[in-house]
Amino acid sequence: xxxxxxxxxxxxxxxxxxxxxxxxxxxxxxxxxxxxxxxxxxxxxxxxxxxxxxxxxxxxxxxxxxxxxxxxxxxxxxxxxxxxxxxxxxxxxxxxxxxxxxxxxxxxxxxxxxxxxxxxxxxxxxxxxxxxxxxxxxxxxxxxxxxxxxxxxxxxxxxxxxxxxxxxxxxxxxxxxxxxxxxxxxxxxxxxxxxxxxxxxxxxxxxxxxxxxxxxxxxxxxxxxxxxxxxxxxxxxxxxxxxxxxxxxxxxxxxxxxxxxxxxxxxxxxxxxxxxxxxxxxxx
Amino acid sequence: xxxxxxxxxxxxxxxxxxxxxxxxxxxxxxxxxxxxxxxxxxxxxxxxxxxxxxxxxxxxxxxxxxxxxxxxxxxxxxxxxxxxxxxxxxxxxxxxxxxxxxxxxxxxxxxxxxxxxxxxxxxxxxxxxxxxxxxxxxxxxxxxxxxxxxxxxxxxxxxxxxxxxxxxxxxxxxxxxxxxxxxxxxxxxxxxxxxxxxxxxxxxxxxxxxxxxxxxxxxxxxxxxxxxxxxxxxxxxxxxxxxxxxxxxxxxxxxxxxxxxxxxxxxxxxxxxxxxxxxxxxxxxxxxxxxxxxxxxxxxxxxxxxxxxxxxxxxxxxxxxxxxxxxxxxxxxxxxxxxxxxxxxxxxxxxx
Amino acid sequence: xxxxxxxxxxxxxxxxxxxxxxxxxxxxxxxxxxxxxxxxxxxxxxxxxxxxxxxxxxxxxxxxxxxxxxxxxxxxxxxxxxxxxxxxxxxxxxxxxxxxxxxxxxxxxxxxxxxxxxxxxxxxxxxxxxxxxxxxxxxxxxxxxxxxxxxxxxxxxxxxxxxxxxxxxxxxxxxxxxxxxxxxxxxxxxxxxxxxxxxxxxxxxxxxxxxxxxxxxxxxxxxxxxxxxxxxxxxxxxxxxxxxxxxxxxxxxxxxxxxxxxxxxxxxxxxxxxxxxxxxxxxxxxxxxxxxxxxxxxxxxxxx
Numbered sequence: 023x024x025x026x027x028x029x030x031x032x033x034x035x036x037x038x039x040x041x042x043x044x045x046x047x048x049x050x051x052x053x054x055x056x057x058x059x060x061x062x063x064x065x066x067x068x069x070x071x072x073x074x075x076x077x078x079x080x081x082x083x084x085x086x087x088x089x090x091x092x093x094x095x096x097x098x099x100x101x102x103x104x105x106x107x108x109x110x111x112x113x114x115x116x117x118x119x120x121x122x123x124x125x126x127x128x129x130x131x132x133x134x135x136x137x138x139x140x141x142x143x144x145x146x147x148x149x150x151x152x153x154x155x156x157x158x159x160x161x162x163x164x165x166x167x168x169x170x171x172x173x174x175x176x177x178x179x180x181x182x183x184x185x186x187x188x189x190x191x192x193x194x195x196x197x198x199x200x201x202x203x204x205x206x207x208x209x210x211x212x213x214x215x216x217x218x219x220x221x222x223x224x225x226x227x228x229x230x231x232x233x234x235x236x237x238x239x240x241x242x243x244x245x246x247x248x249x250x251x252x253x254x255x256x257x258x259x260x261x262x263x264x265x266x267x268x269x270x271x272x273x274x275x276x277x278x279x280x281x282x283x284x285x286x287x288x289x290x291x292x293x294x295x296x297x298x299x300x301x302x303x304x305x306x
Numbered sequence: 307x308x309x310x311x312x313x314x315x316x317x318x319x320x321x322x323x324x325x326x327x328x329x330x331x332x333x334x335x336x337x338x339x340x341x342x343x344x345x346x347x348x349x350x351x352x353x354x355x356x357x358x359x360x361x362x363x364x365x366x367x368x369x370x371x372x373x374x375x376x377x378x379x380x381x382x383x384x385x386x387x388x389x390x391x392x393x394x395x396x397x398x399x400x401x402x403x404x405x406x407x408x409x410x411x412x413x414x415x416x417x418x419x420x421x422x423x424x425x426x427x428x429x430x431x432x433x434x435x436x437x438x439x440x441x442x443x444x445x446x447x448x449x450x451x452x453x454x455x456x457x458x459x460x461x462x463x464x465x466x467x468x469x470x471x472x473x474x475x476x477x478x479x480x481x482x483x484x485x486x487x488x489x490x491x492x493x494x495x496x497x498x499x500x501x502x503x504x505x506x507x508x509x510x511x512x513x514x515x516x517x518x519x520x521x522x523x524x525x526x527x528x529x530x531x532x533x534x535x536x537x538x539x540x541x542x543x544x545x546x547x548x549x550x551x552x553x554x555x556x557x558x559x560x561x562x563x564x565x566x567x568x569x570x571x572x573x574x575x576x577x578x579x580x581x582x583x584x585x586x587x588x589x590x591x592x593x594x595x596x597x598x599x600x601x602x603x604x605x606x607x608x609x610x611x612x613x614x615x616x617x618x619x620x621x622x623x624x625x626x627x628x629x630x631x632x633x634x635x636x637x638x639x640x641x642x643x644x645x646x647x648x649x650x651x652x653x654x655x656x657x658x
Numbered sequence: 659x660x661x662x663x664x665x666x667x668x669x670x671x672x673x674x675x676x677x678x679x680x681x682x683x684x685x686x687x688x689x690x691x692x693x694x695x696x697x698x699x700x701x702x703x704x705x706x707x708x709x710x711x712x713x714x715x716x717x718x719x720x721x722x723x724x725x726x727x728x729x730x731x732x733x734x735x736x737x738x739x740x741x742x743x744x745x746x747x748x749x750x751x752x753x754x755x756x757x758x759x760x761x762x763x764x765x766x767x768x769x770x771x772x773x774x775x776x777x778x779x780x781x782x783x784x785x786x787x788x789x790x791x792x793x794x795x796x797x798x799x800x801x802x803x804x805x806x807x808x809x810x811x812x813x814x815x816x817x818x819x820x821x822x823x824x825x826x827x828x829x830x831x832x833x834x835x836x837x838x839x840x841x842x843x844x845x846x847x848x849x850x851x852x853x854x855x856x857x858x859x860x861x862x863x864x865x866x867x868x869x870x871x872x873x874x875x876x877x878x879x880x881x882x883x884x885x886x887x888x889x890x891x892x893x894x895x896x897x898x899x900x901x902x903x904x905x906x907x908x909x910x911x912x913x914x915x916x917x918x919x920x921x922x923x924x925x926x927x928x929x930x931x932x933x934x935x936x937x938x939x940x941x942x943x944x945x946x947x948x949x950x951x952x953x954x955x956x957x958x959x960x961x962x
Contacts (some may be wrong), residue, residue: 077563101569109566121557126580126654136565188564342801347813354817465889465941467896470916470934481924580717598806602897606920615807617901620816632813640804 023225025195026074026112027050027305029087033069033251036081044069044082046251050304051193056221056228057304058238058259060273061248067231073199074229075112076104091195109133110140113188114197115217118204119180123172130168133187140191155186159216182216189220195227203232214241221292235262235273247273247303250297256304269296334457336644341393343636348392351629352379362625364405386390401630406622411630419634420505421491422604422611426596432537433592440539441546444612445554446573456543463540468599472533472606479529487526489608496522530607537599538592545588549581556580583653590646594639688954698950704943712759721750723757723910745918745929754910755936761911762940765826765895765904766888772830774884777837778876782868784838785845792842799838807832807894815903822911825904826931833887840883844848844876878955886948889941896937912937 033045045066050057061067074085076096089096091111096104116122124132133152137143143151149168156164159182172180181201188196198217202210218241221228232238238245239262247255247270255267265271272290352358360367363375380388395401400410444456480488487493491507500514501508510529511520553559554577562572601613608614612631619627670687674680685689692698711718720739727748731768736742742751784795802810811828818824848871857867897903899913907914919929 072560075564105566105568107566108564114564116557116561118557122561123578124558124562124576126582127576135567139566184561187561191566253487339801340805342797343804346801346805346810350813350817354814387789399786410660461942461945465893465938465945467893467899467913467916467937467941469900470930470937473916473920473930474934477923477927524710552856594806598808601808602900605901616812620812621902623816628813628816632809635809636805639806643804 024051024090024306025092027088027090028052029089030076031070031073032084033073033078034064034083034085036083043251045073046249047301048248048253048304050253050256051244051306052227052229053306054225054227055244056230056242058230058232058242059248060232060235060238060245064231064250065248066251067248068199071114071199071229071231074197075108075114094143106140109136109188109193110191111193112195112197113191113193114199115181115184115188115201117178117200119172119175119184120204122184123180125172127171127187128150128168129170129172129175129183133168133183133190136187137190138273151190152186155190156183158220159183159186160212161186172302176209177205178213181205181209181213185213185216185220189224192224193226197229197231199231200233201230202237203234205269210237229306236277244304252297252299252301253304254272254296254299254302256302263284267296268293307462332644332648334634336640338584340637343640344393344396345389347629347636348389350632351514351625352388352392355625358625362402362405364623371579396633399435401633402626404619404627404630405624406619406627412628414615415630415634417505418610418612418615421609422597422600422613424506424508425527425530425534425600425603425609425611428527429534429538429596429600430589430593432531432535433542433596434589436535437539437542438546441543441548442550442573442578444543444547445550448551453547456547460540460544463537468533468537469602469606471536472530472603475533476606486529487522489606489611491526492519492522493526502567526607530603530609533603534596535600536598541592542588543596546585547583549584550577553577553580570640583650586649586653587646590642590649594642597635597638668913692950692954695950695953697946698953701946701948701950704939705947708759708763708940708943711756712763715756715760715790719750719753719756719900721753722767723749723754724908725749732922732929734770734926735928742932743928745915745928746922749908749910751915751929751932754915755912755933758910758912758915758933758936761822761905761909762892762895766891768826769830769833769891769895770884770888772826773833773887774837774880776830777792777834778841778873778880779841780834781838781841781843782845782872782876785842786849786864786868786872795838796842799835802832803835803839805832807890808897811894812901812903815898820903820906822905824908825895825898828898829891832894833891836887837880838877839885841876845872848872854947863959882948882952882955885944888944888948892937892941892944 028051029049030044031048032043035042035044042240044134048066048070059067059070069078072078073086074089074096076084076099080153084097086097091107091174096107099107123129130149130152130272133155134145134148137148138145138152141148143258153164156167160165161179161182167175167179167183172183175183181204185201196217202213203219205213214237217228220226228242230238230242235245242259245257245259245262246253247265247267249269255265255270257265257270262270263274269292275288276290279285309635359375359379359381362379363371367375376382380391399412401415403409403412404414406413440452440456440459444453447453476488479486496519500510500516500519503510503513507523508520511517511523550573556574556577559572559577560578567576600609600611601617603609604611604613605617612635616628616631618624618637619631620653668679669683671679671683674683687778718743727744729748730740730744731748733740733744733748735741737743740750740752742755745754746912756838780795780799784792807829808827810832811825814828814831815821815824845868854867854908857871895904896911896913896916898910900917902914902917904913905911907918914932916930916937919931919933923930
C-alpha cells in the first residue's frame with residue numbers, strides 16, 4: 023500500500039559553531055497520493071526531499087530508522103544501488119530550469135541521457151521516446167525543442183522539459199521541489215496541470231515541496247507543515263482550515279482572503295517551544 | 307506560444323548582415339589594438355630616447371650612416387608622418403637592421419623564434435596534460451590531500467622567481483646530478499648537424515632520423531621545458547579547479563545525479579563540458595604567459611630564442627632589435643588573446 | 659579583563675548604534691575571520707617582519723652592505739662573522755639581504771601606489787561617464803594589457819636607461835590595466851543602482867559621485883587585487899634586477915644579487931640561492947596574505 027515509508031529522518035551538518043540539525047526526526051508515509059510539505063526557508067523541507075534520494079553528501083550526515091521504497095530500505099543501499107533507484111524509481115523536479123538544465127547540452131542530449139541511463143535503447147529509439155514525452159507535456163513543436171539549448175527556452179517551457187526528462191524513465195515517485203516558484207503566475211497553472219495529469223495517469227506518488235500553503239492545499243491530498251526541521255502538523259488538505267497548531271494557524275491567517283477580508287493581517291509570532299517539541303508523525 | 311518567448315530575442319542564427327557587422331567590428335578592434343601597440347613601441351623606440359638615430363645606428367656609426375638613418379626615419383617631419391612610416395615598415399616586416407648581427411631584424415627574429423616556440427609549446431603541453439586533471443581532481447576532492455598538494459604547487463608557482471628556480475634546477479640536475487644536458491639547445495658537437503626545416507631541433511632531428519641529435523636535444527630541452535611547464539601547470543590547475551568548483555555547485559549537477567548518473571560521468575560529461583571553453587581561454591593565456599616567462603628562462607639556459615635576443619640587444623643598446631622583438635611578441639600576445647575570444651564565441655552556445 | 663570583554667561585546671554586537679560603530683564592528687569581525695586563517699597570518703607576520711627588518715636595517719645589519727673585502731670573497735654559509743657567507747667582492751650577504759629589503763619595499767610600495775590609483779581613476783571615469791570616453795579609455799587599457807609585462811618593461815628601460823625609478827615606472831605601466839578593468843566593472847554595476855540616481859537627483863556632480871560613492875565600494879576588490887599582484891610585481895622587479903635593469907650596482911637589490919652570483923653557482927651556490935629564497939619568501943607572504951584578504955573581503959570569489 024505504501025510506496026514510501028520514512029521513519030525518524032535526521033539530517034545534520036557540522037559547522038564551526040557546532041552541529042546544525044536541518045531535519046529533525048521527520049516521519050511520514052507516502053502512498054499513491056499527493057503529499058505536500060510546506061514550510062518557510064530553512065524549515066528543512068528541501069533537505070527532506072534530497073535526503074530521500076540520498077543526495078546529501080559529506081559533511082552532511084543523514085540518519086533514519088528507515089527510508090523504505092516499497093519495502094526496500096534505501097538507507098542500506100550502496101551508492102551504486104542508489105543510482106538505480108534515482109531516476110528510475112524516484113525522481114525530482116527542481117525549482118529553476120535556467121539552472122537545473124545543463125547549459126551546454128541540447129535538450130535532446132539531456133532527455134536521451136535520462137532515458138538511456140535506465141533503459142537499454144538505441145539513440146534513435148531514445149530520441150523517439152523523448153519526442154513522445156515532450157508531447158506528453160504539451161510541447162507543440164518537440165523536434166525543434168530537441169535541437170535547442172536550455173537558455174533559449176522560457177521558464178514554463180524549461181520546467182515542462184524538466185518534467186519530461188524526469189518522468190521518462192517512469193518512476194513511481196516524483197519529488198517536486200518548488201516546481202512553480204520560479205515561474206510567472208500565468209504559467210504556474212499550466213505546469214501544475216501537467217504534473218497533475220501525468221501523476222494521475224501513471225499512478226505515481228507525489229511529494230510536493232513548497233512555501234505556498236494555498237497552492238499546496240489546492241493541489242495535494244495531505245499536507246505536512248514543517249518548522250525548524252520538525253513536522254509540526256499533519257492533516258488532510260481539505261481539513262486545512264481546521265488546523266490546530268499555532269504555526270499553521272499563523273500561516274493561514276497571514277494570507278489575505280477574498281471571502282473574509284480583515285482589517286489587519288496577523289503577523290506570525292514564533293514560539294521557540296515549537297522547535298523543541300518532537301516531530302508529529304505523518305505516517306499512516 | 308512555443309518560441310515567441312525566449313531570453314535573447316532571436317532563436318535563429320543571426321542573419322548574415324549582423325554577422326558581417328560583428329566581424330567588421332572585431333577586425334576593427336584588432337587593428338586598433340595593434341596600432342596602439344605599435345604606437346607605444348614607436349614612442350618608446352623613437353620618441354623617448356634622447357637621440358633616436360643614435361639609438362638605432364649605434365655610437366660607432368659614421369656620419370654618413372647617421373645621416374642616412376636620419377633621412378629614413380624622417381625625424382624632421384611631424385610625428386604623425388614618422389608614425390605612418392613606422393607602421394608601413396612594420397607591416398612590411400621591416401624592423402630595421404640589428405647592430406649586433408648586421409642583418410635585418412626580421413631575419414634574426416625568424417631565426418630565433420622557433421626556439422622559443424618549441425620551448426613554450428612543450429611547456430604548455432605539460433601544463434595542460436598535468437594541470438587539467440590535477441585541477442579537476444582538486445575540485446572534486448576538495449579539501450583532501452590532493453587539493454592541498456595542488457594548492458601548494460600553485461602557491462609555489464606564483465611565488466618563485468622563474469629565473470632563480472631555473473638556476474637551481476641547472477645546479478641540481480645538471481651541476482650535481484648530471485641527469486640533463488646543460489645550457490644551450492644541443493651540445494657543442496651537435497650544433498647544426500641536422501638540416502633546419504622547422505627550426506625546432508626536436509622535430510628536425512626526427513625528420514632527419516638522427517636519433518643521437520634527438521636524444522641530445524631532448525636532454526637539453528627537458529629542464530627549461532619542465533620549468534615553464536611547472537608555471538603553466540600551476541596556473542592551469544588553479545583555474546581548472548576554480549572553474550570546476552563553480553560548476554559542481556550548480557543545480558544541473560544535482561539534476562544529473564538525480565537522473566542516476568555515476569559520479570565520474572557527472573564530472574566529465576556534465577561539469578567538465580561546461581568549462582571547456584573557459585579552459586581554452588586559460589590555455590591561450592598560459593601560452594602567452596610562457597612567451598613572457600621564456601625571456602628569463604632563455605637567459606639562464608642560454609637558449610637562443612626571442613627572449614635571449616631581446617635582452618642581448620638591450621644590453622648592447624641595439625634599439626632596432628629590441629623594438630622589433632617587442633612588436634613581434636606584443637603582436638603574438640594580441641593574436642593569442644583574440645584567438646581565445648574567438649574560440650569562446652564559437653564554442654559557447656550561450657554566446658551565439 | 660572586564661574592559662577588554664566589554665570592548666569585545668561592543669564590537670561583536672548584532673545591533674550597532676551608529677555608522678562608525680557598524681564600520682568598526684565589520685572591521686573587527688573581518689579581522690577575527692582573517693585571524694582564523696593560519697596561512698594568511700603567516701603571510702602577515704612575514705611581511706611585518708620584512709617591514710621591521712627594512713626599517714631597522716642600519717641597526718641589525720652586521721656589516722656595511724657595500725664594504726668590499728676581496729681577500730674574503732665567496733665565503734660559505736656559517737663562516738665566522740658572515741652568517742650567510744660573502745659574495746664575489748667579499749661583501750656580507752646577510753647585510754646586503756637586509757638592505758635589499760628596503761629596495762624591495764621601495765619598489766613594491768611605489769608600484770602599489772601608482773598602479774591601482776591610476777587604474778581606479780581610469781576605470782571609474784570610464785565606467786561612469788560612458789560613451790566615447792569609455793571606449794577610448796578602454797581601448798588604451800586593452801592596448802597596455804596586450805603587452806607582456808616584462809617585455810614592455812625591457813623596451814621601456816632600453817629607451818630610458820636602467821635605474822630603479824625607470825623600473826618602477828615600467829612595472830607600473832603594465833600593472834595598472836587590470837585595476838582599471840576591475841574599477842570599471844564595479845562602477846558599471848553601481849552606476850545603475852537606485853541610490854546613485856537618488857544622489858544625482860539631489861544635484862551631485864560627477865566628481866562628487868565618483869569620489870564619495872563609487873570609490874569606497876571599489877576599494878575592497880582593489881585591495882585584494884593589489885595584495886595578490888604584489889607577488890607578481892616583486893618577481894617582475896627581481897627579473898629586471900636580474901637583467902641589470904633595476905637598481906644599479908652596487909645596490910643590494912635581490913634580483914641583481916642572483917645575477918652576480920650566477921657565475922659561481924656550481925661551486926659557491928649560496929651566493930645566488932640565498933637572495934632567491936628571500937624573494938620567494940616575500941612573494942609567498944604576499945600571496946598568502948592576499949588569499950586571506952580575499953576570503954574575508956570577497957568571499958564569493960574565494961576558492962575555498
